Amino acid sequence: MMEYTELEIPDVVLIEPKVFGDHRGFFMETFREDEFNEKVQDVRFVQDNHSMSGKGILRGLHYQIKRPQGKLVRVIEGEVFDVVVDIRKSSLYFGQWVGVTLSAENRKMLWVPPGFAHGFYVLSDSAQFIYKCTDYYAHELERCMLWSDETIGIKWPVTASPVLSAKDENGTLFKDAEVFE
Numbered sequence: 001m002m003e004y005t006e007l008e009i010p011d012v013v014l015i016e017p018k019v020f021g022d023h024r025g026f027f028m029e030t031f032r033e034d035e036f037n038e039k040v041q042d043v044r045f046v047q048d049n050h051s052m053s054g055k056g057i058l059r060g061l062h063y064q065i066k067r068p069q070g071k072l073v074r075v076i077e078g079e080v081f082d083v084v085v086d087i088r089k090s091s092l093y094f095g096q097w098v099g100v101t102l103s104a105e106n107r108k109m110l111w112v113p114p115g116f117a118h119g120f121y122v123l124s125d126s127a128q129f130i131y132k133c134t135d136y137y138a139h140e141l142e143r144c145m146l147w148s149d150e151t152i153g154i155k156w157p158v159t160a161s162p163v164l165s166a167k168d169e170n171g172t173l174f175k176d177a178e179v180f181e
């Protein structure tokens with residue numbers, strides 16, 4: 001049985017797997033549909049992703065309009081500061097963010113519900129980030145919100161300017177972003 005903990009924005013859930021260590025190494029279950037449906041919500045994952053990033057890389061804040069993706073994210077190498085922003089206008093937490101440190105060492109996972117912008121900043125020399133998505137990637141529906149938008153005020157643990165893609169350098173301000181009802 002994994003441990004499921006609602007964070008400050010209740011729909012965002014931290015999941016901590018049960019780790020079985022022995023002289024060979026470790027084993028852990030990383031997803032169980034029955035438990036997830038009971039503890040979080042009914043879900044159907046249709047796409048798995050895997051990215052590797054160097055130190056100081058920041059990817060985000062990304063989301064898809066029309067076909068928002070729920071994401072179950074975790075780190076299998078290194079350490080990242082993972083951030084989600086509630087961009088559902090109807091939410092009590094609209095415009096609020098929550099951040100958690102995910103690492104290969106702490107083995108923590110995060111459920112990012114549909115309706116949230118998502119991003120992460122790499123703290124280790126490199127990080128491998130894998131995640132399950134509840135809808136397919138659709139380039140034309142992708143949107144990027146500016147990681148450093150003061151109106152959201154994410155406290156990224158950055159020590160220097162993060163390394164960004166051109167897309168992320170030109171993210172949209174929250175006030176101009178296409179958000180959800």
Ligand SMILES: Cc1cn([C@H]2C[C@H](O)[C@@H](COP(=O)(O)OP(=O)(O)O[C@H]3O[C@H](C)C(=O)[C@H](O)[C@H]3O)O2)c(=O)[nH]c1=O
Nearest residue numbers: 049051059060061062063071118119120136137138165
């Ligand atoms: C996301 C995605 C990308 N791609 C292609 C499109 C580009 O040619 C290349 C790199 O894409 P991008 O720079 O958007 O990758 P990330 O910056 O890691 O994007 C992700 O970063 C943040 C953290 C997220 O939460 C999203 O899952 C996703 O937006 O992979 C695909 O073919 N399929 C996909 O699902």
